[in-house]
Amino acid sequence: MRATRWLLAYLAAVVAVTFIHAPWLLAALLVLALAASGAGRWRIARRAVLAVLTFNLTVSLGYAAVSLWQGNFSVVYLLLVNLRVLLMVYLGFWFVARVNLLEAVRFSPTLGFVVTLAAGQIEAFARALRDFRLAFASRNAAAPALSARARHAAAQAGHLLDKSVCMAAETALAMRSRGAFDDYAGLPSPACVRGPGGEVGPVWRPRRPGVVTAYKKP
Amino acid sequence: MHIPDGFLSPQTYLPATAAAGLAWAWAARGLRRSLDEETVPRLAAMTALAYGLGLVMVPIPGGTSGHALGVAMLGLLFGVRLGFLAYSLVLLLQSLLFGAGGITALAVNALAMGLAGSAAAAAAFGALRRLNETAAVAVAAWVSVVLSGLFVALALGVQPLIAHREDGTPLFFPFGPAITLPAVLIPHVFIGAGEALLTVLVWRFARARKWLTPPAGGRGAGGEGLERA
Numbered sequence: 001m002r003a004t005r006w007l008l009a010y011l012a013a014v015v016a017v018t019f020i021h022a023p024w025l026l027a028a029l030l031v032l033a034l035a036a037s038g039a040g041r042w043r044i045a046r047r048a049v050l051a052v053l054t055f056n057l058t059v060s061l062g063y064a065a066v067s068l069w070q071g072n073f074s075v076v077y078l079l080l081v082n083l084r085v086l087l088m089v090y091l092g093f094w095f096v097a098r099v100n101l102l103e104a105v106r107f108s109p110t111l112g113f114v115v116t117l118a119a120g121q122i123e124a125f126a127r128a129l130r131d132f133r134l135a136f137a138s139r140n141a142a143a144p145a146l147s148a149r150a151r152h153a154a155a156q157a158g159h160l161l162d163k164s165v166c167m168a169a170e171t172a173l174a175m176r177s178r179g180a181f182d183d184y185a186g187l188p189s190p191a192c193v194r195g196p197g198g199e200v201g202p203v204w205r206p207r208r209p210g211v212v213t214a215y216k217k218p
Numbered sequence: 219m220h221i222p223d224g225f226l227s228p229q230t231y232l233p234a235t236a237a238a239g240l241a242w243a244w245a246a247r248g249l250r251r252s253l254d255e256e257t258v259p260r261l262a263a264m265t266a267l268a269y270g271l272g273l274v275m276v277p278i279p280g281g282t283s284g285h286a287l288g289v290a291m292l293g294l295l296f297g298v299r300l301g302f303l304a305y306s307l308v309l310l311l312q313s314l315l316f317g318a319g320g321i322t323a324l325a326v327n328a329l330a331m332g333l334a335g336s337a338a339a340a341a342a343f344g345a346l347r348r349l350n351e352t353a354a355v356a357v358a359a360w361v362s363v364v365l366s367g368l369f370v371a372l373a374l375g376v377q378p379l380i381a382h383r384e385d386g387t388p389l390f391f392p393f394g395p396a397i398t399l400p401a402v403l404i405p406h407v408f409i410g411a412g413e414a415l416l417t418v419l420v421w422r423f424a425r426a427r428k429w430l431t432p433p434a435g436g437r438g439a440g441g442e443g444l445e446r447a
Contacts, residue, residue, distance in 0.1 A: 010321075011321065014223065014321055014322055015228070015322065017224075018224070018226075018227070018228050018231075018322060019228060021383075021389055051316075051318070052222065055222050059225075059391070059392065059393075062392075062393065062397075063392045063393070066392075066393070066397070067392075072386070072387070074387045076387070077387050077388060077389075077392065080389070081224065081225070081390070081392070084224040085222060085223060085224035085225070088223040088224050088320065088321075088322070089222075089223060089224075089320075092223070092313065092314060092320075092321065095314075096314055096315060101314055101315070113262075114262045114265065114307065115307070115310075115311070116262075117262030117263075117266075118262045118263075118265035118266045118269070118307060118311065119311060119315070121262060121263060121265075121266030122265075122266045122269045122270070122311065124266075125266050125267070125269065125270035126270070128270075129270060150412070150415050150416070150419070151419075153286070153412075153416050153419075154415075154416055154419030154420060154423070157271055157286070157288075157291070157416055157419070157420045157423075158419070158420055158423040158424075160267055160270040160271060161267065161291075161295075161420060161423065161424060164263040164264065164266060164267040164270075165263070167263050167266070168262070168263035171262065171263070
């Protein structure tokens, strides 16, 4: 449950940050977060800066241009919005670096389970798409036509659909073979099933209520 | 199109979170009842799929490209509820793992893209499919992107009106709807065209693989969607 407490603390912190409108206080909190986040602080800070750079630069430059033209430019606003966004993104990356996200969402067995499966599959999808892009680039010495790029995008999307169906079926079979759907069949609702440490165990209903399963948890 | 953290005021994201909570409860209601060995892995796979589709670059005339949303595809193939849930999970993972979007903007992003996008796609498809199915899919995808863009632009555009200092200096996003609406909608008119093309091609792909069972009301536009015939 420690991870869940960190999650709640993170959520409370980001909400609190949106109520602060003093740039100096946001800067102080950012320095405090940097100081508290240990040896990995510069790596996290670099990630945070890169994550916000494009959007914030666009908004900041747009604001500067429009407000200078209208004669109401405020450097305090630029500091405020950039420090706030940077602090919030930094807190997010710090949270993820410090806490196992899968542990943090264990308060909901279903959410934890879906996040675990999805995070694993996202990696596989990202790898497949990288391969697609490299292959497409290697096949096209010159800039490809719009129709070729459209066909390529459709092929990628079609492959992802195909792969997701196969992965869902494969995962269902793997889970079934490990008794994930049968272990607690016939027991009361999830809230009532607690392990020796008080944790709520994952409870999956059998596909047909009342089905007699081959394996019962001892 | 995602709104990042720090640009939405609490006056926006707190009510939006409450509304999204109700919408998530509605979307998960039927799912929870039928949570079994097929629906749980399927939801996870759809979440990963929606994330993957967000990585697919949609070509835009002129040589540039934008990201596919994939919401129309999810809404048409798997239904509004599953599409909304899957896309919300994608936004959650993207904000926590990759810093894209944001945790305070999660509800607004989920409502604008996940719910409005998939519902608009399903509604447009349902209204037009009798005329021409391919055109209905294309229009549904285009409408879903443009409508999502409209909601995102409005959510950003109201910030200087509802959250500012006494002298009028904004506290969150600085531009009003007069700037955000064209800035977001004009590119998304073209992204929507690319996404429509992509969605039609994937729709035909899904049909060729017999994923689409004859239409049955309520769930996805293709009935149960991923049921293999």
